[in-house]
Amino acid sequence: MATNEKLSKTKKEHPAAEKKQAVCVYVGPSVNGLNSGTVFKNGLTETAEKIIKKDPLYKLLFPVVSDLASVRREIKDGGLRKDIYNKLKGDKI
Numbered sequence: 613m614a615t616n617e618k619l620s621k622t623k624k625e626h627p628a629a630e631k632k633q634a635v636c637v638y639v640g641p642s643v644n645g646l647n648s649g650t651v652f653k654n655g656l657t658e659t660a661e662k663i664i665k666k667d668p669l670y671k672l673l674f675p676v677v678s679d680l681a682s683v684r685r686e687i688k689d690g691g692l693r694k695d696i697y698n699k700l701k702g703d704k705i
Contacts (some may be wrong), residue, residue, distance in 0.1 A: 639679055639687060640673035641701040666703070669696050 633683040638660065646659045654666070656674070666670045672693055675683040686693045 636675045636676050638674055639680070639683055639693075639699055640670065643700065643703075660663045663700070667699075670700055672696055673700065 619648055632652060636652050636656075638646060638652070639648060640646075640663075642648055643663065644659050646657070646663065650660075652660065652674070660674065664674075672683075673696060687697050688694075
């Protein structure tokens with residue numbers, strides 16, 4: 613078996629070696645059945661995409677897990693994300 617064939621076979625046998633999509637958590641207000649704390653492991657839902665399409669800044673309310681604590685702190689203490697949170701809370705999606 614050639615080296616390239618071995619590498620190809622190895623990748624198929626070890627799916628963990630494939631690139632993983634980042635896990636993110638929605639930290640905005642509950643809207644249209646999308647609740648705060650919803651975890652997205654395999655991409656966003658149609659509802660989440662619709663929210664982001666309405667205003668691209670809403671994407672800041674979908675941080676990756678590693679940034680979750682700092683983003684929640686920013687929403688609590690004030691800052692850009694708190695402003696975005698409040699805008700979405702008052703927005704009709």
